Amino acid sequence: MEFRFTNREQFMEKLENILESGMSPDNMKIVMPNPDHEIEHLVEHYKSPSKLKYFTLVGGLTGCLTGYAFTAWTAIDWQLVTGGKPFFSWPAYTVIAFELTILFGALASFAGLLILGKLPRFSKMLNPENYANEYVIIIEDED
Amino acid sequence: MFPSMKVIIAFIVGAVVIAGLEFVVEGGSLLYSMLFFVAVSQGPIAVAAAADIAGGQWIRPYKQTLFTTRHMILFVLILFAVFLGLGRVHLYEWTHWEHPGQWLNVPFFSLRNLVMLGISWVLANVYVKASLTESKTKNMWALFWLFSYVITQTLVAFDWVMSLEYPWISTLFGAYFFVEAFYCGLAFAAIYTGFRYQHLLETHSGTFKKAMMDMMTMFFGFSIFWGYQFFSQYIVIWYGNIPEEVSFFTRRLDVFGSLLYLIPLILFVIPFWILISRKMKANPKVVMAVGFLVWGGVLLERVFMLGIHMALPPVISAVEFIVASAVFFWVVKSQDDDALVASGEATPT
Amino acid sequence: MSSHSTNVLGSNVPERDELYAYNYKAKLEEDVFAAVSKPTPLFYIALLTALGCVGIGATSWAIQIINGLGKAGIMNPVGWGVYITDFVFWVGIAHSGTLISAILFLFRAKFRNRFNRTAEAMTVFAVLTAGLFPLIHLGRVWFFYWLFPYPNQRHLWVNFKSPLVWDVFAVSTYLTVSVVFWYIGLVPDLAIARRIKESKIAKTLYGIFSLGWTGTFKEWQHYNQLYKFLAALATPLVLSVHSVVSWDFAMGVVYGWHTTIFAPYFVAGAIFSGCAMVITLMVPMRKMFRLERYIAIDDFEKLAKLLMLTGLIVSYAYIVELALALYVGKEGNVFEYEQFMYRLTGDYAWAYWTMILCNVISPLTLFVRKLRRNLIYLFVLSIPINIGMWFERFNIIVISLARDFDPYAFGYYTPTWIEWGITLGSFGWFFTFFLLFSKTIPVLPVTELKEEVD
Structure with a gap:
């Protein structure tokens, strides 16, 4: 499942919903155009801060x-x-x-x-996904 | 903005008691107390002025309290007048020179120090008024006040302490003093936080924790900066190893021995390792303890500064210091209470 | 929401709608990369001029290497001259970069985001320039590696008690940490460049240097923490580097050098000169790259205030040094006293008073609000400040050496054309790097400016 947002507030709302539903941040991929302390606080409520x-x-x-x-x-x-x-x-x-x-x-x-951060990531060096300035939530399917 | 009646009475009583004690025993007790209170009276206002100029929001919950120490500058001025009046200026060796110097002579010494303390007190009041009323000229007065602060502290360093050691000079000494006074000002904020944590939390709900963290980060930063200044002075003198220069340390080592190492320990190592943790910075009791520790360190350092030049009779020095502290406490408390009453946050009791 | 972004999209967007931030970010990328992409003829002229200066410098150095240090004017008793002055000058220029990027970051001063990329680039290039001078100053430059503690058959180690060895450690640490700090800030921007650039080669190069950055939450989380820690480490580092440079002098028992205020005084002086250099570089750059939308006059005003502050600290140090020399007087310490009298009235008095005029008097004009908000004035003022700071180091180094204890060993130092040639070369070297930077790397920190708009 992939959710894309051009608006930060809508993205945060969705993210909060998902997180509140019990989904662990580790099971999804969140892509942001820039660092964001508010979002960081939100997610770190469910996930330990950086080591x-x-x-x-x-x-x-x-x-x-x-x-x-x-x-x-x-x-x-x-x-x-x-x-x-x-x-x-x-x-x-x-x-x-x-x-x-x-x-x-x-x-x-x-x-x-x-x-x-598992860098450098060679597979992404030349062919990255192009999200431009969108906020993206990707939930990996549990097969 | 002028001191209230309560404060003036405290000044008179304090000054009379101290002058009386000074009659009993000769020595450097008065100079010792003055050296401490000139730092803790000016430092807090310097913190506020610097924050005003930089536009720091974290100063808000603290500002009014930091400003309460301004009248202590006047008290130091009164004490300095007592010091001169009792002829204690003869503690300085240069007063016995056959040919007084152009800089080091009693009239000029007295005049410049009195004038600078006076100017800094007046400017502090003007600045405080401008700052509390959020006047447009606030930053300008903050700047002027900082000028007077730097000059006064430099004079204190060079005249009150360094001239005891003539011809020893250290160009950093003035900066060392005004940085240390600033550090004392931050310690004052830390101590106040410990006393009034609940109250601050309630009146500045939502913003106080962040402001406190910022203030304590500054406190932490200044522990490093203090260490840096101390090291900068020490290493140059140690490395140069010029007999007349290194005597500043060796003479003290002879008298106080390894007790001297307490100074960098108390003023740098311990505050640094405690305040490096975010948890500790957020704990009002811990920061209060660190604040008192820093004040204690500065007090001890003043003992080492003066101790080899003059007698510091322990009992009288302690009593005078306690009297001055009582005045300090009274000045801060009465004004802090007045401010609360004025803002309608508390009812007079 | 900062005031700088309100006018970005022009009048057709009167209010912030849902897409405001999104559009702003796209526009920001477009504007910044427009500045980076097209070299104009003026750029090539500037680059050729800079390379020409490098040529002059290289030739001068070659002459000196072939013929020996005698080609330079340094001679007993003045063994440190223009080279060491240049060294301190360039290290000083570097410092404001770290101040702007690290210290102002910790203080959360938003205006730093306008200048930090350029200032950090300046730091790296200035340290690269400064690093040349200790080598140029060596008689046998091919033995430069003797400066480093490497294991050798004779168990000989460098003398760690020597301030010159401290300097090797301080400057190389500074270079490394500045490069890391700069690069970390760049990684997300390079990832943007990878997306925006059209050509295959550019895409590949930016892709490699972006480390495959994808902008996931996890990456940002570690990135934020790393950035904060690097800022916290760089802050004491920047204090230490110029302090160590100052101790190259202060550890020596030479009057005019051996004084305790040197460390903080040099640090303030370094930031003073560095801020002046940032202004020198950013005023024309803002105009040429059409970045007026992103860098406001207010931001320059803050830089001007920093210039005032550090200028005042430097002035304080001048006054204290002089005052204490007068205070001890002839009776207390004749050497200290005479050294300062010689500075004021001796052979080099012209250099001393130039310094006072440039560093003490000229920044005082910034107290006038109109002047410090006038970019042309700021640009013009920044040049005498750079000159004044160069003279400050010249005065400290040369005047003190020219007159030390023994009147029989007094001397006078005149730099030769070799030394001036190398100095010119160092400017060329610095500007070559800088010009290349301005056309390859986003000159504004795109991601940090994006963060502001949210």
Whole structure:
């Protein structure tokens, strides 16, 4: 079954009806021309929010630890006093750890989108369905 | 817009008690209290003014309360006059110089600080009036007020604290103070949320939760910004390792030891990890606790700032601080109640 | 419903009917892609000019590589000159892109949607330009990889206590995160391009880069969260990058460099110059691409206010630095004092006062509402601000080095034509990228503007 709407309000009404009837959002495909927080709130009432934040968290913490560990290790691996500073100069290494926190956090989040959103989707790269700016609800038939 | 009779009486009583205590014991107790209250009196209004200029809707439920601290600027001005009147200015080493400097001399020091506190109090009142009546000139006065805020806080930083350490200088010190005062202002909003959560929820039904989340997100953001400023100052001084510059930290390390690490812990690490969670930001008791923690951190930091230069007799300092706090509480509460009566939301008791 | 969309469909649609949003979205796509599609002769002239500048820069650099760094004017005691000035200048230009796309996103300032695509593109290209300068500055550029910590037989690692190594990490992180952030915002728009473009090649290319985006709810759900997190990560990042750049100077014990305010002051300065550059680029672009419907004067006014704010912060920093040098005085710290006296009255006083005129005085005119709503005025003003910010870095770097502790080691630095050639080349390099961008990628964030109309 496929429902197409050019009007957002009508679409939301229909969507709400379907969801209230007990249909799980996982069993249907909703296509939207743009992100929409209201619709997101509506659907997330029936569906858990995105798990992407765990990617960010793990990535960020990994980056932070890597930053401190790597700088500390290189300082001890070949001990060389520079600038009269202690081997483990935490203020200096904080800068590196910070940058790596952001770098790993951002890359892990990006990976999160690719994994959770199942992208890139090669079959759709060249021959996508053309819904233009319509809102679409597709309910997969249960055979 | 002028302080009500109740507030004026509180000021007089407060000032007289504190002046009396100051007669008993010499030391930096008064300066200590002033340093805290200049931050918590100006910070909240700066938060409101910044939000007004940026057009932030989240300030609405808080605005009136944030404005109540404005008269505390006048109280700080009175305390500063007491400070001068009792000759406490001689706590500063430069007052004993044979040849007073062009910047560091008693008359100019007294004058510029009195004038700036006065101007900022007057501008705060003008701005508050413009803002509450939604006047067209609201943003202009907000901007002027912020100017006076930045200048006053910079003067407080450079004159009240940095001149104790002459010839030590840190160009960030002024910005450090006005950011910290802003942070204190947000902490004030957090504390108020804890006290009046039900009331706020009822009067601003529908919008308050969102406004609170935004306000606490700002609070969270400023915990990061505070950490950033602290680190920016620390790393330059640590790295440069110039004896006369690094003494700012080493002398304090000698006296207070690892207690100094409490400052970044209290003002950055703990608020950051608590407020990062959405759940915590929405919990009025938690944010109130964080607000008090931040105020406590600022108080402790002031101990470290002054402690190596002057005696801070613990009992007298505490008593003076409590007296000033009582005045602060009275000023905020009486005005907050007045505002409620005026808007018809509560009946006078 | 924002005011920008009310006049889009003209007077034949007096009220919002059921199809209003739908039609608006279609019209938006049409207008934005019309701007992207047809290169005019003017475009080719501009592109050729930019490439010509790149040629001049490349030739200059080649001369320097063949003959050695002596071809540049840098010489003891002034070892950092125009190259490092250019480096800081371009990193600074990059910053407003992230401010507009990330910080204003977190603040939910809607006007950012008019500028963010261009500003982010500017960020990426400016960092690409800035990244060249540390390399140009190397005597033996073929050893540039020594900057990175890679395992080697001698167990030698880079010195992580050096601010120059922090810079390698900060700038490369910044480039990576900016590219990711920009690209993520682009993916849904590239999917639209895939649908709209006629030619087979274009369809294929846009299709590949759109990752097969179909616009399902699930995709949008993860996309929204990712965008928010990237904004939250990019915000502290942008503070850190220019702070680290400032620490390249502030960590050194050179008066005029070693000062604590540098980090926030550099960040504000960076955003100041970046906003000026956004105005420089967007005013003509709006006109040429006929985007007047989507970018209102109000939006530019907000940008102008940002310019005022950051200009004031920068002015505050100038005043504080100078005031504290006077405050310590000769008795307190003779080096600090003399350094600032030299800035005000010495050999480079002309550069100092140019900076004051451009960065302190000229933005004050924006307090006049009429002026900050006048696009021609804004465009004209943005150019001296760019120049002033270039001079700010020049003053910090060169003046401080020209006079440090020992009078016997005072010096004077004059840039050579090689350095000016490379500087010109960097502008050409930046504009080449930018021009190519303006004809291949939607210059307005289509999906974000669509969201606004609902």
